[in-house]
Amino acid sequence: MQLGNLLVLANLITPEQLDEALDRQVRQGGRLGEHLVAAGALTPEALAAFLAKFPVEPKTIEATGLDETDLTELLIKQIHAFRLRSASEFGDAIKLPGFIVTDLVRLAVERKLLYAKGVRADNSAVMTYDLTEEGKRFANYALEKSQYNGPAPVTLKQFNLQVNQQKITNEIVTFDLVRQRIGDLNIEEELLEQSGPALNSGRAILLYGPPGNGKTTFALRLADVFKDIVYIPYAVTVEGQTIRVFDPSVHIAIKPNSASDTRAPSILRGEEVDARWVACKRPFVVAGGELTLEMLDLRYDPTSKLYEAPLHMKALGGCFVIDDFGRQLVSPANLLNRWIVPLESRLDYLKLHTGKSFSIPFDELVIFSTNLDPEDLMDPAFLRRLPYKIEIGSPSVALFKKILAKECLSHGIPVDEAMLDAIVHRIKVEKGLDLAAFQPRFVLDQVVGSCNFAEEPVSLNPKYLNYAINNLRIKRAEPA
Incomplete structure (x- = not known):
């Protein structure tokens, strides 16, 4: 997606302002951002803050943070699995820019894994490729190591940096904004006054009260207060292991404005968004009575040799609601013990099946929702770590x-x-x-x-x- 469209979707500029700036760019040249600032569509500070958040497209293989051998293995697996034939198809699959794909194709040809078949009959400008016998053997060997054949992963360092750049506390919540997002939900004004400081803090919230008074609905509306665009990687690599993160059932990808996408490239500072990341709304994850401790750890599939990110890793930068707290398959005490360190230190530690541990930021708004007595569920030490306790009682x-x-x-x-x-x-x-x-x-x-x-x-x-x-x-x- 072009960055001009991202600015529109982030509500920083209007589609009309984007079209006007694009017209000026076509006539006068220069960068789109400069025209937007000159027209007063947004301030230099707002533009700089926006540009600082998006993951920049890598310029070289080294800039991906990945080894060229690992990228070659991934590319050959994709060619083998999806019967890809052209460099543009390779790029669409591996989500890397054309000049990096060209380097990988050259390396694969030099290693006699690929060979050029010739130009396409319907397009003489497009060269097609196919796997050699050695390339097919190499693909099978790579699949035995790992069956992951999606977009190129990002490194743990890149992932942690991006999460820290798009903290949920970057957004400022006001009373009017909460009222607007709550919309037609009929609640007491006191709840709005209590929820605002809690949302701005990014700290855990406890919603409690008798059943049937809208605790879950209220939590859903609170999540809608946040409107920033965040970037979610398709996958993260740690110590040579691949962890799938992007989940269409959790992450809502931002759809571009198709009309604007027909325009010339929206270059803001000569850089594009790294396509290994998906521009999304802030995630919102709800886990109810089905929640177990295993769902908060990496899930390793020994057949595919892949990891699935735990729920709270997928919720980073957004909200994680533990609904019907106290009615999970896991005991409240064990669940709370799992959360006590992340809530305090804002870090969580995950472990690979190899025994290697690593840390990730714990930047998300955790909401515990229960219709049981909180003092029966948790001890004073944990209650202290839930600084915001909001009772949603019977309506007047x-x-x-x-x-x-x-x-x-x-x-x-x-x-x-x-x-x-x-x-x-x-x-x-x-x-x-x-x-x-x-x-x-x-x-x-x-x-x-x-x-x-x-x-x-x-x-x-x-x-x-x-x-x-x-x-x-x-x-x-x-x-x-």
Whole structure:
């Protein structure tokens, strides 16, 4: 993706400002960044800060941080696995610039692993290549060492540097921004006031309170506050071992503006983004009752000889929510012991199957969400390491009625204040339940379902309303 588009996606400039700067660049030459600054589209400081964050395309094989033999093995595996034939196809697969791919092809030809077949019939400017018999043997040998055949990995040093450059605390959160991102979620204002300092600190947050009041939903909206672009590598190499990091189920890649991509290259300072990294939104990972300690360690596959990054490594630069904390397969004490050092030191240590340990930054917003009593789950030492504790309790009567009225209107049911009061009375007094944020939708969905079943217009039919409210709690026999 061109850097001009990244500036648009980062909300630093508008598409119109980019188009205007590109037109000036075509007419006058020079660098795009200079035209953007001259037009007042962004400040020199904002441009410099943006440029400092993106991983620069390597100019030589040495600049990749990888050994040319390892890159040759990877290239030959890809040619063998995907039946690649041209240098442009090689570059698309290995995600390295053309001049480096050209050097690798030359090395492979010199080693008699590749040979030039000739130009393509449909394009005389494109040379095609194929594996020699020695190249096929070499590919099989490389596959026995590791079955990884994706984009070239980055080094651990490069990975750690990039994570530190895109810290979540780089973004400043304000009350208005939180309010905007929370959108139509009906919550108490006090929660917004508490969440802002917690988000700005980048420290762990504990959300606690009775079930059904939107702790998980609130955590999802908090994650949406962060809008920076971060760069996630396809893979990282450590001590000759490959760890896959980019995960489409976790990482949301930023899609370029196709219209802008048809324009001339958006050169800001004569450098392009290293294609081994994917421009993404800040990641958001949720782990619930299925979480185990093994999911927080490297997972090694002895067949493919590959590692899969643990969940919190994939969440670096973003948010990691441990939902339903206390209900995991692993005990709370063991899980907390695993986290106590990373939360304090902002570093985590992982171990390869060879026994080699290495450290990575622990820069992510960890949110523990539970409907159990926190003091029953963790000792004072760990509670101290959770500096922000936000209770999401039962909504006030006024807020509950607001949520209920909103649900009624969404189903086309006229809002009657007396009926709202009656529903609150039925739940609180007659059923003896605390109000909860989930109840309005729960009740209205069941009422609508009953109306549809009876082929009646949707309304707050008292009989159907009674059925729905009774379903909020198991019916118990009256005491003798």
